[in-house]
Amino acid sequence: MATRENSNLEVMKTYKLFIGGSFPRTESGRYYPIRKKNGDLLANVCLSSRKDFRNAVVAARKAQSAWAGRSAYNRSQIIYRIAEMLQQSEDSLVQEMVSLGYTPKNAKEEFDYSVDYLVHYSGWCDKFSQMHSTVNPVASSHFNFSNPEPMGVIGAFAAERRALIGVLEAFVPAICGGNTVVLLASHKLPTCSITLAEILAISDVPGGVVNILTGEREELLSHFTSHMDVNAFQIWDASKEESFVIDQNSTENLKRVRLYKSSIRTRLSPYRILDLQEVKTTWHPIENISGSGASY
Amino acid sequence: MTKVDFNSLDIRRKAVDQVGVEERCARFKSRSIKKDAKIQGLKMALNMIDLTTLEGKDTEGKVRQLCHKASHLHYSYDGLPTVAAVCVYPSFVKLAKSLVSNKGIKVASVATAFPSGQSFLKYKIAETEEAVQEGADEIDMVISRGKFHQGEYSYVFDEIASVKEACGKARLKVILETGELGNLDAVYYASQIAIEAGADFIKTSTGKIKPAATMPVSLVMLEAIRDHYFRTGKMVGMKPAGGISNAKLALHYLIMVKETLGEAWLNNQWFRFGASSLANDLLKQLVKQESGMYQSANYFALD
Structure with missing residues (x-):
């Protein structure tokens, strides 16, 4: 007999895409089911098409220069804000991970690590560039210095077996350095990525800076890697066949490619930010080298 | 040219069914154009562009770049x-003419x-004559929207007729600036006035006011x-x-022209796009059709 408590109709959540700061359905109208361990339907999620990807790249390109133009300090504040908003959604996200098959302990561990991960990179935003910048000794009367600049729009395939940290890895170091990102979430564990998108939408992250698609790697790989307006591509746990396609397509616009292996405690390092930066060297004419007695 | 009296003409205000117009426009957007037809459409749209620069900051260099x-x-x-x-702008006509007339x-x-x-009016006529003398093949004039709103339709009519006379052999495009006219009834009425007064083209907007060209207005x-x-x-x-800056929208316009007026209008003698960034998007889509790869703005010249 139904009691008053469980007589409420269950409202199932619609998981949509995250493009340009809004949540559209896939233009293809396709979806695929995600099931709980016991076989019950957890959700239907969008099966993105190449047009969704194309729209996401347009949104990412549009957002890129303004995002890179913000002060590094402000980017840092915004990434810290994501951590704050993530923290307050702990219960629902951990529960969602459990329904995807995580043990409660593993879910909690990955969640806590994700929050730490965001806080860690928020700190790097206004520090990595002085770490990686140099003043170079040259044999002419120039003041010569190099500093990292964002590459632009980054395509990413997130780790297949990490529902939450996998998504963060795929965009946080990138946006930390002023890039914008189009990422494809894990095929089997996609729901956390869209829940995370809802958190991004209320974290002062400007629309288009992070764009999240759900769907199949195989269908979208050639489009991600051949698009001329994507400046770099990063992928977690690529198969041999996948890396072959990536190598072949990325030559067209000399896309930078980064292949990573996923792990439970992914690496925390400012070099992850540098992976998606171009180094610009400036030759600034000076009249008199070492006129003031300085060493360069 | 004998002067026509506006009041003697049979121009009547017509009530436009706005809901019907919007539904019709939505249907134009549902047509699917692929492969060869798409390539043909993209090239056609490219050939219909009036590549435009109308900024206070325009320089000779900018006009040279545009002409190139x-x-x-x-x-x-x-x-x-x-x-x-x-x-x-009129002050750049001579330069532009010298750069593109042989192309x-x-x-x-x-x-x-x-x-x-x-x-x-006398300055408007003088400006038109000067521009034609400098070599303009076409004149884009604006109507007096203020007079239109005041109900002085005969003034608007006479003004267009006088400018048309000043154009001589140059073709006259009459800009209604639909974003300032208020509603579709007024757009239809203003179109009629412009056509009766001798417009060779009617044009939606200056590009300085939003909304500019929209499908319902067009x-x-x-x-x-x-x-x-x-x-x-x-x-x-x-x-x-x-406001027409992407290839898909341009194709929707071509569909609208074909289904409203027919094939005879599908050439640059009778249909134009006033645009600047549209050209690059059309080019991107053409190269995409050829190479199969989505393109980046990095590989296309600025206008």
Whole structure:
């Protein structure tokens, strides 16, 4: 007999895409089911098409220069804000991970690590560039210095077996350095990525800076890697066949490619930010080298 | 030219069914155009562009750059058409003419105190004559929207007729600035006035006011052209301008023209796009059709 408590109709959540700061359905109208361990339907999620990807790249390109133009300090504040908003959604996200098959302990561990991960990179935003910048000794009367600049729009395939940290890895170091990102979430564990998108939408992250698609790697790989307006591509746990396609397509616009292996405690390092930066060297004419007695 | 009295003409205000217009426009957007038809459509749209620069900050250098772009759209794509015309302020007509006249590209000049149109008729006529003398093939004039709102329709009519006379052989495009007219009934009425007064083209907007060209407004203007054609057998051209910046939308416009007016209007003699960034998007889509890869703005010249 139904009691008053469980007589409420269950409202199932619609998981949509995250493009340009809004949540559209896939233009293809396709979806695929995600099931709980016991076989019950957890959700239907969008099966993105190449047009969704194309729209996401347009949104990412549009957002890129303004995002890179913000002060590094402000980017840092915004990434810290994501951590704050993530923290307050702990219960629902951990529960969602459990329904995807995580043990409660593993879910909690990955969640806590994700929050730490965001806080860690928020700190790097206004520090990595002085770490990686140099003043170079040259044999002419120039003041010569190099500093990292964002590459632009980054395509990413997130780790297949990490529902939450996998998504963060795929965009946080990138946006930390002023890039914008189009990422494809894990095929089997996609729901956390869209829940995370809802958190991004209320974290002062400007629309288009992070764009999240759900769907199949195989269908979208050639489009991600051949698009001329994507400046770099990063992928977690690529198969041999996948890396072959990536190598072949990325030559067209000399896309930078980064292949990573996923792990439970992914690496925390400012070099992850540098992976998606171009180094610009400036030759600034000076009249008199070492006129003031300085060493360069 | 004998002067026509506006009040003697049979121009009546017509109530436009706005809901119907919007539904019709939504249907144009549902057509699917692929492969060969798409390539043909993209090239056709490219050939209909009035490549435009109308900024206070325009310099001779900018106009030179625009004229170069008009005739060299892409460095490697074979068999591309040129754009239809370049559209500039009167002071740049001579320069533009010297740069593109041997390439089959026309020079259009705005005139009549563009974009506001708030000046004296004698100066508007003088400006038009000067622009034509400098070599303009086409004149884009603005109507006096203020007078239109005051109900002085005969003033608006006479002004267009006088400018048309000043144009001589140059074709006259009449800008209604639909974003300032208020509603579709007014758009239809203003279209009729412009057509009766001798417009060779009617044009939606200056590009300085939002909203600029929209599909519903353009459809109403196309219908005014069609109604006039059925009454008199005379063709009038159409030029939507402002806000059409991507290839998909341009194809939707071509569909709208074909289904409203027919094939006869599908060439740059009778249909134009007033645009600047549209050209690059059309080129991107053409190269994408050829290579299969989505393109980046990095590989296309600025206009």
